[in-house]
Amino acid sequence: MLLALAVVSGSAAAQELSSPGSSAATTLQQEVIAPVQTDSSAADAPVLLDGAPAGLDAAPVVEEVEAGEVAVEEAPPDVGWLAVLPALLAIAAALLFRQVIVALFLGVWLGAWIVTGDLAFGWFTGLFATVQVYVLGALADSDHAAIIIFTLMIGGTVGLIQKNGGTAAIVDVATRWARSAGRGQLATAILGTAVFFDDYANTLIVGGTMRPITDRLRVSREKLAYIVDSTAAPVACLALTTTWIGYEVGLIGTAIDALPGYDEGAYSVFLNSIPYSFYPILALFFVYLIAGTRRDFGPMLAAERRARQTGQLYRPGSNAEAAEAESDLMTPPEDAPKRLVNAVLPIGVLVVGVIVGLVLTGRAAVAEGGGEMTLTNVIGDANSYTAMMWASLAAVLTAIVLTVGQRILTLEQAVEAWYLGMRTMLLAVIILVLAWSLAGVNEALGTADVLVTALSGTLAPGFVPALVFLLAAATAFSTGSSWGTMGILMPLVIPLAWGVLAADGLHTTGEYHHIIYSTVSAVLAGAVWGDHCSPISDTTILSSLASSCDHIDHVRTQLPYALTTGGVALLLGTLPTGFNVPWWVMMPICAAVLVAVVRFVAQPVDDPALVEAEV
Numbered sequence: 001m002l003l004a005l006a007v008v009s010g011s012a013a014a015q016e017l018s019s020p021g022s023s024a025a026t027t028l029q030q031e032v033i034a035p036v037q038t039d040s041s042a043a044d045a046p047v048l049l050d051g052a053p054a055g056l057d058a059a060p061v062v063e064e065v066e067a068g069e070v071a072v073e074e075a076p077p078d079v080g081w082l083a084v085l086p087a088l089l090a091i092a093a094a095l096l097f098r099q100v101i102v103a104l105f106l107g108v109w110l111g112a113w114i115v116t117g118d119l120a121f122g123w124f125t126g127l128f129a130t131v132q133v134y135v136l137g138a139l140a141d142s143d144h145a146a147i148i149i150f151t152l153m154i155g156g157t158v159g160l161i162q163k164n165g166g167t168a169a170i171v172d173v174a175t176r177w178a179r180s181a182g183r184g185q186l187a188t189a190i191l192g193t194a195v196f197f198d199d200y201a202n203t204l205i206v207g208g209t210m211r212p213i214t215d216r217l218r219v220s221r222e223k224l225a226y227i228v229d230s231t232a233a234p235v236a237c238l239a240l241t242t243t244w245i246g247y248e249v250g251l252i253g254t255a256i257d258a259l260p261g262y263d264e265g266a267y268s269v270f271l272n273s274i275p276y277s278f279y280p281i282l283a284l285f286f287v288y289l290i291a292g293t294r295r296d297f298g299p300m301l302a303a304e305r306r307a308r309q310t311g312q313l314y315r316p317g318s319n320a321e322a323a324e325a326e327s328d329l330m331t332p333p334e335d336a337p338k339r340l341v342n343a344v345l346p347i348g349v350l351v352v353g354v355i356v357g358l359v360l361t362g363r364a365a366v367a368e369g370g371g372e373m374t375l376t377n378v379i380g381d382a383n384s385y386t387a388m389m390w391a392s393l394a395a396v397l398t399a400i401v402l403t404v405g406q407r408i409l410t411l412e413q414a415v416e417a418w419y420l421g422m423r424t425m426l427l428a429v430i431i432l433v434l435a436w437s438l439a440g441v442n443e444a445l446g447t448a449d450v451l452v453t454a455l456s457g458t459l460a461p462g463f464v465p466a467l468v469f470l471l472a473a474a475t476a477f478s479t480g481s482s483w484g485t486m487g488i489l490m491p492l493v494i495p496l497a498w499g500v501l502a503a504d505g506l507h508t509t510g511e512y513h514h515i516i517y518s519t520v521s522a523v524l525a526g527a528v529w530g531d532h533c534s535p536i537s538d539t540t541i542l543s544s545l546a547s548s549c550d551h552i553d554h555v556r557t558q559l560p561y562a563l564t565t566g567g568v569a570l571l572l573g574t575l576p577t578g579f580n581v582p583w584w585v586m587m588p589i590c591a592a593v594l595v596a597v598v599r600f601v602a603q604p605v606d607d608p609a610l611v612e613a614e615v
Contacts (some may be wrong), residue, residue: 001175015523042535043183050357058073063609068396079114080450081450085114087478088109090104093107099552104431108438109123111442113126113127124495134437134441135241136432138433138437147385150204151429153431155423156396156419159417161507163417164336164342164403165336165339168212170209171344177540180217181214181217181294184217186216188206188291189287191209193231199236200232200245200388200539200542203232204546208546218307218311219313220520221307221554222303222314222554223300225549225557226554228543229532229540230286230287232539232543234283234528236436237524237528238277238280238281252520255490255495256494256516259495259498263455264513269315273520277524277525278575280524283528283565283567291592296455296602297597297601299557300557300558303315303553303557308605313480314553342406346399353391354391357380357386360418361386362377364377396418400415433570437539442479445503459594461501461578462579466522470523470570471489471529472522475489480531480536482530497516506543529569531551533559572593
């Protein structure tokens with residue numbers, strides 16, 4: 001059971017709804033409980049599979065939004081497969097109508113209707129709960145607010161460096177080496193791999209920095225979004241010191257603590273799981289393979305040929321046209337100098353600022369907890385949201401000082417450029433908020449619990465990692481959150497794998513510990529795969545945003561690549577290694593199959609002579 005929370009609206013419309021004569025109001029009133037005292041520990045308590053924080057004995061989860069005004073709404077028990085309907089509706093509507101905002105809103109509305117348990121008036125009360133409970137709840141989350149601030153500030157920084165001529169300078173320098181579309185894609189992939197410490201920062205920095213370069217080289221926005229998306233999360237979940245590590249290791253540690261007789265450290269388990277992370281590794285390999293060979297297939301082939309042959313970087317009539325109109329407002333003055341420092345310094349401050357923020361917040365957290373002051377512990381315990389806000393503010397101030405100090409723009413013009421840059425992010429912020437709202441609905445309905453119950457059962461040990469991979473992918477696809485998927489499944493599937501081994505008497509045999517490692521990697525890999533396939537994933541949305549690509553076009557063009565890589569990873573990687581085939585045997589085989597796919601299925605996309613002449 002999970003309870004949704006909101007402030008009781010005091011508007012005139014709400015007063016009318018609450019009038020005694022309204023039957024709809026009666027239903028709504030029955031769902032609002034009298035104000036209760038908030039347990040401050042509830043916000044930080046670990047969440048159990050049934051949705052209730054540990055130690056609260058299924059007591060209502062209450063968040064005080066305003067003094068004396070608290071609303072609690074309970075999901076009906078045993079909604080069964082109805083819990084999956086909101087996510088399915090949102091996904092289907094997004095792909096069918098290509099209007100992701102409408103699709104997400106419909107999904108949240110349907111979920112809010114199901115939560116009421118009232119077939120007659122639930123559609124009406126659920127409509128208002130969509131905003132009053134779930135959208136408000138998504139905005140009230142401090143981590144979500146931090147991401148919104150970081151996103152807007154990144155947009156403001158990009159607007160400033162575009163207006164002061166810094167972006168034009170980057171393009172001039174980069175295209176001295178990236179003189180073709182293939183090299184431009186490789187440069188994007190290299191930068192995406194280099195900015196490994198956080199997937200959100202990676203997406204926004206790489207997309208915003210490389211977009212002017214790939215635009216000049218006639219690389220489609222769909223391809224740019226794919227490269228950005230398919231390097232961000234995979235590299236963040238594989239690197240040894242990232243904002244993911246503390247979260248992952250913490251989940252692993254909690255799970256293995258409950259395994260009798262298993263004394264391996266959580267970080268050691270994580271390190272040993274990396275070779276079994278077939279999908280993230282192969283996703284990175286496939287990005288470089290596609291970029292290096294300049295071959296594509298499926299909808300991406302059509303998008304790339306459209307861009308090369310016509311110069312149309314995005315589908316006509318797509319949402320990217322609105323973003324393009326906004327970017328035209330940020331064209332630098334004709335006399336603006338093209339100075340590399342005007343772009344490199346703010347971006348450098350942003351990147352270094354995130355790292356410094358991670359170290360500062362991480363050291364403070366480790367010191368407070370009395371842990372060992374190692375790099376792994378520092379980065380793992382860091383507050384990435386705080387670090388990103390600090391760094392983005394520093395980047396904006398740096399860009400303003402450079403721009404105004406060199407008299408390229410007046411202070412008023414610089415603030416206007418900052419505002420215009422933030423405005424380009426507004427659509428994506430709305431989508432993000434709705435995606436978080438849908439995640440809240442899924443949590444209230446216990447969507448992940450339904451999937452776990454349906455897909456779990458008596459298994460042979462070798463099948464456990466493959467099943468976990470599919471379960472994690474389905475959960476991430478339906479909820480749009482890889483982190484949420486890891487948080488839900490990791491405490492469940494590690495004991496599951498141990499129990500299956502114990503049932504066969506294999507848990508005391510060290511040679512079968514690869515099942516544990518592969519299960520851990522399957523949660524991480526499946527969560528990332530589901531995210532890459534889902535139109536409601538926050539990182540997928542951010543990739544579209546940073547690349548100024550229509551979101552549904554990004555999902556449609558990336559999906560065949562993600563399915564191809566994921567299928568190979570599952571069938572030729574995760575499944576065989578579950579039956580004692582060494583990972584170092586299957587990894588080259590998987591890579592060879594992907595090379596064959598590109599060689600025999602994909603078709604070349606040549607650079608027209610016009611592009612070379614322009615460069």
